[in-house]
Amino acid sequence: MLAHLEKYFRTERLPHIWCPGCANGIIVKSLVEAIDKAGLDQDKTVIVSGIGCSSRAPGYLNFNTLHTTHGRAIAFATGVKLANPELNVIVVTGDGDGTSIGGNHLIHGARRNIDLTVLLFNNSIYGMTGGQYSPMSPQGAKATTSPYGNIERPFDICNLVTASGASYVARGNSYHTSQLTNLIYQGLQNKGFSFIEAISTCPVYFGRKNKLGRPADMLKMQKEFCISKEAAEKMSAEEKAGKVITGVLHYAELPEYTEQYQKIVDKCQRR
Amino acid sequence: MTVTDIKAKLMQGNQACAEGAIYAGINFYAGYPITPSTEIAEVLAERMPEEGGKFIQMEDEIASMAAIVGASLTGAKTMTATSGPGFSLKQENFGYGIVAETPCVVVNVQRLGPSTGGPTAPAQGDMMQARWGTHGDHPVIALCPSTVQECFDLTVKAFNLAEEFRTPVLLLLDEVIGHMRERVFVPQPGELEVVDRIKPEAGTQNYLAYQPVDSTLVPPMASFGDGYRFHVTGLLHDETGFPTNNSEVMGSLIERLHQKIERGREKIVIVEEIDIDDADVVIIAYGCVARSAQKAQKMARKKGQKVGILRLITVWPFPEEEVLRVAEKAKALIVPEMNRGQIKDVVQSAVVGKAEVYGIGNVDGEMVSPCQILAKIEEVL
Amino acid sequence: MSMNAVKEQLEPVVVNLAWCKGCGICYSLCPTKVLSSNELGKSIVSEPNKCTRCKICENHCPDYAITVMGVKK
Structure with a gap:
């Protein structure tokens, strides 16, 4: 690890609890690099998470950190941000935590366009509980609770968050790390609800159940099935079949919630 | 004025x-x-x-x-x-x-x-x-x-x-x-006590977010943004705030959470006692039903019945000592409430047989009336 | 050549074995096969002179166990 990133970690708590080859660690490093690039003050930054594998990340990060209940990270973060808008608030969540039990908080956070940066680690499975299918498991995927293949259709979570009103929506993956760092960095820069889906891997449960090979093979697969938005624009529908589009998928300048609220406070206090 | x-x-x-x-x-x-x-x-x-x-x-x-x-x-x-x-x-x-x-x-x-x-x-x-x-x-x-x-x-x-x-x-x-x-x-500013949060003393080095003060067992609380960069979790944790599986540490956290409230009992537990010194029957009531109890108690006293009231202002932690003290003097306790005896049962276990405990439990959305309580007083006297 | 430069050439990749979980990502992705695995599956530097400092190993190590010294050739 590069020396300039060390200050962002609680190195005494490493190595982390994630399984060998789990890409969560790669995504956390991109997050930290993005924070470094954005020059956020560690004392004025709060990292909030829910429950699950990825939600353990804040424990290793040297900031104000808040590990909450399952699915509720955005709701807690909303309280933190509205109570003290000077704080930079980052939410770390997973596909189960963020889109299933926490799905309602996700769409409402987006709808309010409150200034949070939400980084969703998508490993397509519930890892912490041992490999159950999630709302982002692909159709047909095997999991301990879909032993005959998943019959549910997964969310396109970026579309959902865009439709819900977020001002910045992006998707990256754990193979293209510098792209991911950049996408998170832009999310941190955006004053509003920023959502970044980071495609992760779960070699131990998802990979093993679905015969996807070793951790490195799963990363190489991301390299194959992920195409940038720019490249996708030049491709035919057939060429795009089975591909996942990465990059900034949506951006709109929209009024931010805490700023809107402050206007009300100012107006009431002038009266 | x-x-x-x-x-x-x-x-x-x-x-x-x-x-x-x-x-x-x-x-x-x-x-x-x-x-x-x-x-x-x-x-x-x-x-x-x-x-x-x-x-x-x-x-x-x-x-x-x-x-x-x-x-x-x-x-x-x-x-x-x-x-x-x-x-x-x-x-x-x-x-x-x-x-x-x-x-x-x-x-x-x-x-x-x-x-x-x-x-x-x-x-x-x-x-x-x-x-x-x-x-x-x-x-x-x-x-x-x-x-x-x-x-x-x-x-x-x-x-x-x-x-x-x-x-x-x-x-x-x-x-x-x-x-x-x-x-x-509406009280003037300063008329009622307003307590503010106890924060770590300025210049505290190596702040531990869950290290309690010995006398109160309550840890001073910094705010996010103060510069301490502490960790907060719903997992059982040690004094640093980080999770642990150590059974001794987990158990002592649960114990401390209880003990800090126990130690504060005097500040927390509030009851109101009305005419209990000579009371044969004491009505134990809370919330809206305490109003019916007060009406019933006045009417009973007018009839010469020795009835008092113990009004629970704090319900949890339960005022066990206060209830027991009343039970030691009175013959009977009546607990009217708008449920099927949730607090009556707690009273019963608190008085350890020192007085008979009777309940009135309305679960139909109707207030417990003074008449209901008066009827129960007649019944138990 | 400074001491640091010499050191960097001899040991371009440093592996923190205490943090390495032996997942194999680094030596599988390394384009020039600088890295290989020891008997525990953990990463070792077997061909230091082949390192181009591309940092694929460092960037993809989920356990922050790898540091590449110096800059890309």
Whole structure:
């Protein structure tokens, strides 16, 4: 690890609890690099998470950190941000935590366009509980609770968050790390609800159940099935079949919630 | 004193609760609409920005509870209010607030349950949910106003206890008290005590977010943004705030959470005693039913019956000693309440057979009437 | 040549074995096969002179166990 990133970690708590080859660690490093690039003050930054594998990340990060209940990270973060808008608030969540039990908080956070940066680690499975299918498991995927293949259709979570009103929506993956760092960095820069889906891997449960090979093979697969938005624009529908589009998928300048609220406070206090 | 000095206002219980919160210095309110508590949110939606505070209507009850805990960690005094079905949803993050030791106030304006129940008939059916609604062993503080004035005063008290003991505090209203209108004397600033959070001393090195002060067992609480970069979790943790599986550490945390409330008992437990010295029969009542009890007690005394009242203002932690003291002198205790004996059972176990305990339990959304209580007095004398 | 430069050439990749979980990502992705695995599956530097400092190993190590010294050739 590069020396300039060390200050962002609680190195005494490493190595982390994630399984060998789990890409969560790669995504956390991109997050930290993005924070470094954005020059956020560690004392004025709060990292909030829910429950699950990825939600353990804040424990290793040297900031104000808040590990909450399952699915509720955005709701807690909303309280933190509205109570003290000077704080930079980052939410770390997973596909189960963020889109299933926490799905309602996700769409409402987006709808309010409150200034949070939400980084969703998508490993397509519930890892912490041992490999159950999630709302982002692909159709047909095997999991301990879909032993005959998943019959549910997964969310396109970026579309959902865009439709819900977020001002910045992006998707990256754990193979293209510098792209991911950049996408998170832009999310941190955006004053509003920023959502970044980071495609992760779960070699131990998802990979093993679905015969996807070793951790490195799963990363190489991301390299194959992920195409940038720019490249996708030049491709035919057939060429795009089975591909996942990465990059900034949506951006709109929209009024931010805490700023809107402050206007009300100012107006009431002038009266 | 001139007439204009007297700040008497006609207020609804819910409104008094909201104004009490402002008196206590609330900075942040998050809520979700539910009858019969909604007026608290409506009043605060208007009043909070005037006071420089923040109000937000969250997407659900779970999120409201989460938001006030999050806001509390930034140093804010926070509150949410709800009723039965919403109170069920609050339980998850209420428990989080207890384990993460975040001060906040949760108001439950009780209505007839279970489930959607009988909206919005009054009830006192959530007394045990207040005690044990969230999972696991935990202490709880719950206050029960009987008048609109008390809605104001006990809201201030609830904020004070939350800050002093670093814990969520419950305020258990009922539909009758919440919607009743009465005269309230709004105290001047300074008239009622307002307690602020104990923060770590300036210049503290190596701050440990969960290292308690020996005398109180309450850890001083820094805010996010103060520069201490501490970790907060619902997992059982050691003094650093980081999770642990060490059974000794986990057990001692649960123990300390209970002990800090036990040690504070004198500040927390409040009861009102009326004519109990010579009483053969003592009515133990709380919330709206305490009003019927007072009427019944007066009528009984007029008839020459020696009846007193022990009014529970604090219901949790349960005033066991106070109840036992009464039981040692009286022959019979009557516990009228709008549930099937939730507090009567606790009284029974507290008095260890020293007095007979009789219950009156209305679960039909009708107030316990003074006549019901008088009839029971006749029966037991 | 400074001491640091010499050191960097001899040991371009440093592996923190205490943090390495032996997932194999680094040596599978390394384009020039600088890295290989020891008997525990953990990463070892077997061909230091082949290192181009591309940092694929460092960037993809989920356990922050790898540091590449110097800059890309």
